[in-house]
Amino acid sequence: MAAHRQNTLKYEGCNFLRQRLILATLSGKSVKITKIRDKDDDPGLKDFEASLIRLLDKLTNGSRIEVNETGTSLLYQPGLLIGGTVEHECSLERGLGYYLEVLVCLAPFTKNSLKIILRGVTNCKEDPSVDIIRTVTIPLMTKFGISEGLELKVTRRGSKPNGGGEVIFKCPVRRKLLPLQFVKPGKIKRIRGVAYAMRVSPAMANRIVDSTRSILNQFVPDIYIYTDHMKGAQSGKSPGFGLSLVAETTEGGFLSAEMSSNQPGEQPSIPEDIGRQTAQLLLEEVYRGGCVDSRHQSLALLFMALGQSDVSKLLTGPLSPYTIQFLRHLRDFFQLMFKIEVQKQEDEEQIGAEKVLLTCIGVGFSNLSKTIL
Template identity: 25%
Template sequence: MEPVRIDGSQGEGGGQILRTAISLAAVLGRPVEVTGIRARRENPGLRPSHLASVKVVGDLFGAEVENLRVGAEWVRFAPSRFAGGRYKIDIGTAGSIPLTLMTVIPAVSLSGNGLEIEVTGGTDVKTSPTIDYLRYVVAEAYRSAGIKFSIEVQRRGYYPKGGGVAKAVIEPCKKPAAVELLNGRAVAPRITSICSQLPKHVAERQISSALLALEKGGVKCTNYSASFETAASPGTSILVYSASDFGGPYAGGDSVGEVGKRAEQVGQEAASRYLLSTLAGATVDPFLSDMMVLPLCVAKGVSRYRTSKITEHLCTNLGVARQMTGCKYEINQVSESEHIVTIEGA
C-alpha cells in the first residue's frame, strides 16, 4: 500500500503534524510518510520528544519505521497489528509526557484497543499542556466522544531534569461518537496549584493571583487546592478549569513556573487563558480545539463545537486529518471571539 504523504512544514509546521499523522496511521492501518519535519523551526527535524512518540506507537503497533533518529527530516511509518499488554518508556530529561500520551491515547483507543502505559519525563513543561490539563480537561472532553482514559501522576517532572512519572490506563473505543458542543451549561471553575521542592506558599500565591484575575473578569471560584508534590527538581504549575460531565464546557488555562517568573505571574497567566474561553461563552478552549480534531475526524456523523479563537495549530491539524481520513470540515466566525468548528467524520 502506498503511504499517505504529509508535508511536515505546512501550516504551523510543528511536531503536532507528525504526531497526528502517526496516530491516524495506527488507527487506520495505513502507512504514512512525513517529510519536511519542523523544517522552519530553529532546531529543525525530529527532536527526542517526537522520536519517543513515534517509537511508542511503532512498538505498540508492530510498525516498520524508517529514518527514526534525532534530526531526521522525514519518517516513514507502516503499522501492523497491535501488540497490547503493558508498556514503559523514558523520554529522557524533561521531554513532554502529555504530548507523548496525546499521540498514544487516540491511536490505541480509536483502534479498539486498551493499554496500561508508564511514561517518564516532564509532566509540567513549557510549550506543552500540563499533565493536569490532560487529567481534568482533555479526559472529560474525550469521554464525550467515547474515549476513556485515566492518568495517575506518581512523581512530577520539570525542566531541566524531568524524571516525572505518569501512568495511564487507556480503554478501547470501538465507535467514536460525534459531539454537539454548542450550548454548554455554566460550570464554576476549579483551581489546582502544584509546587515541588519550593515553599508551599508558592502554590498558594499562584492561587491568590488566579483568584484575583478571575474576580476582575467577573468570575467567582470557591473550589481550589494547593499541593506539595515530589519531583527531581524544583518546579510549579497551575490549572484553572471547568469541565462538565457531558455537553461542555471543556475549558482550561494552565501555566508553568520557571526561574525568574513570579508565582503571581504564573497564576494570572493561567486565569487569563481560562477567561479567554469562559467570557466568550466557548464550550471548547483554543488549546483543546485542535486536540478534538483527531477523535472527531473518524467519528460517524457531524460534530460541532464553539471556541473563542482559531489557532494555526487547529487549522493545520484539520488539514492533516483531511489528508489522512478524507473528513470534511468548516470554520464559521460568529463574532470576533466566537467561532463554530464543524467536522464531518470519515
C-alpha cells in the same frame, strides 16, 4: 511494497509531526516526511521526536520506520495498534503531555486496553500538564463514549531539567465512538485548579492561589484551587511550581489555562505573577468561548471524524492555527471535510470572539483490532 509507495503521503518539514503520525497510524496510510530541519545547524529529528516514534513502535505491531543517517527524512509505515501494558522513558526535552496527547488519540482503537507508565517531566511550559489531561482531556473523551476504565494517575511529579515524574494512563477499547452534538457552550459556573510545588517551599503554592483569587473572585464566586506539595521522591529531581485552571460551564464544557515556573538558570519566576497571568489566560479562553478550549479543538474534531456515519456538530471559538492544519490533514488521510460556519452574534450585548460551528458526518471508523477502514 508498490502498493505502499502509491499510498504514501509526502510532507516536508518538522511542523505538525504528531498530527501526521497519529493520522497515519489510524488510517493505515504510510507517510514520508523529508527536509526535517535540513537547514539547521543541528539537522534532523530531535530527541523528543525520536522518543515519540519509539513509543509508537511499542504500541503497534509490524510498523516499519526508516530514518536516514542525518535524521532529515522519515518513512513511517504503520502496523496494527496492539496496546496492552507498556512502559516508556520520555525525553526530558518535552513534557509528558506531549506524549499523552498522542496516546489519547490512539488508545481507544488498540486491540487490547492500554495501560502505560510514562516517566519524565509532568509539568513544563511547552506542553499541557498532566493536570490538564486529567481534568479536561479525559472528561472530553467521555462525551464520545470512552469512559469505563479511563484513568490518569499522577504518582510522581517532575519538573525540567531533570524530570523524575511518573504517570499511569489507562484507557479502555471502544469499537465505535458516539456522535457528538455540542453546540451550547453555556455560562461559567465554577473554576477549579491545582497549584503545585516541587522541591520548593509549600508557601509558593499558597502565594499562587492568593494572587489567582484576587482576579477571578471578581467574576465567579465558586472557586477552589487545590494546593499539591509533593515531598521526597514524589517531587521529582528539579525544583518547580505552577498552576493549572479549569473553568466548567453549565452545559458541561471545560476551558483551561496553565503556567509553570522557569527552569533553573532562567529569570526566576514569581508565584504571584504566575497566578495573575494564568488567571488572565483563563479569562482569554472564556472570551474566545466555545464548547472546548483552543487546545482541545483538534481532539474533538478527530473523534467526530472517526465517529459513526452520523452527523456531529461542535461550536468552538476562533480556530487555532494547529486546528486549521489538522483539518487539512484529516482531508489528506481520511478524505473528510468539515462544514465550517461562522456564527454571527445575534445579541448585541453578547461579548466574546466570533464562534465557529463545525459539522461533519463520521467516516464510521470501527475498531476491529486493525487500523484499516
